[in-house]
Amino acid sequence: MKRQKKTKKKKSWLKIISITLLIFLAAGGAYAYSVYHSLTKAVNTMHTPIEDRPISEKRQKEIAYAQKEPFSVLILGVDERDGDSGRSDTMIVLTVNPDTNSVKMLSIPRDTRTDIIGKNKVDKINHAYAFGGVKMSMDTVENFLDIPLDYYVKINMEGFQDIVDSVGGVEVNNDLDFSYGGDHFPIGKIKLDGAEALNFSRMRYEDPRGDFGRQYRQREIIQGVINKGASFATLTNYSTIFDALSKNIETNLTFSQMNDIQKHYRTAAKKVEQMEMKSTGKRIDGIYYGIVSNEEKQRIHDELKAHLELK
Known part of the structure; x- marks a missing residue:
């Protein structure tokens, strides 16, 4: 029971992380000229390309940022321990569409039963990271x-709470x-502060509104981070912010791509829609899985495909 509650807490916090991260990446280009060296150092530390996966096989060509073509991001929240590669206990897919100034955010339950691409087996979707890291997770999702x-x-x-602390906390x-x-x-x-923001976003069961109340608190924290990130006072603290980002984040986004996102996609975060994936719990050979019909x-494919403007 405690493990289930801990997993739910991580999922709720990662919803905040996914949007906040998009904001930080989008805002990065705005600082670039004045804090170039600190920014490039942080981005170089975060930048971790995936070998043999320069572009999705489902893409006909690379994304044209100047034409504001929609793109997608897989967010992996991982707890890694010494001697253990860890599992992606939380997986969120973001689709970003600058034409509609909107972001769709889909949480994928960690127990979802599916084919693990590259492993030739059916298992829980979050096991893909333990089997083959980021690449296998991306291929599987x-x-x-x-x-x-x-x-x-x-x-x-x-x-991640270090990132909240790096901007001097948030007001909600x-x-x-x-x-x-x-x-x-x-x-x-x-x-x-960071630890308080974590607890503020975690509470659910004591709120008579349930998820609705928790989502309200998440939005308050998101807005607080946006406000601090856009303020001059925060810009003067850029080295601490970049340090917190570089220590806690890895991505295949390059410095140039971040600048393109800032230039052409920065208004996309104005509207964020959370999507839910419905599943049915079932035990197979004594193991619990979430079965998605x-x-x-x-339904989910059609909605995300339309948001990405794919034919």
Whole structure:
């Protein structure tokens, strides 16, 4: 039971991470000229290309940023321990469409049963990372959703709160008095550091609104990070921000691509839509899996394909 609760906490936090990360990447180009050396050092540290996967097999050609073609990103939240490659306990697919100024965000349940591409077996989708790292995760999710995955971002789950701290914390408008994880959150405008922001976003069961209330708090944190990231006071702290990013994030996005995203896609984060994947729990040979029906997979595929403007 504790393991299930811990997994749910990570999933809720990664929803915040995925949008916030997009904002940081999009904002990167705005700083580039004044903090070039610090930025390039951080990006070079984060940049980890995937061998033998320069472009998705489901793409006819590379993305033309100047033409504002939609793109996709696989977000992997990973806990890695000494002697253990870890598993991607949380997987989120982002599709970004600058024409509609929108981002779709799909959470994939970690227990989802599917073909593991490159392993020739059927297993839980999050096991792909343990078997073959980022590449196998991308290939497996791409096959499962039947859409191209253009980029990935791997995040150290335990270290992301350092990013919140690096911008000096965030201010949120709290509409529910509650306590969680040893922190008390009164109604009104409150300022949160990284650890407090984590607890603020985690609480679910004590909220009479359930997921709706939790999503409201997530949006408040997202907006708080956006506000701090856009302020001059935060720009003066760029070295700390870049250090936190470089220590906790890996991506195949290059410095040039980040600048192109900033230039042509920065308004896309104005509208973020969270998508849910419905599954049915089932035990097979004593192992619990989440079974996604063909109809549900088709529904999700159609929505993401349309958002990516694929023929």
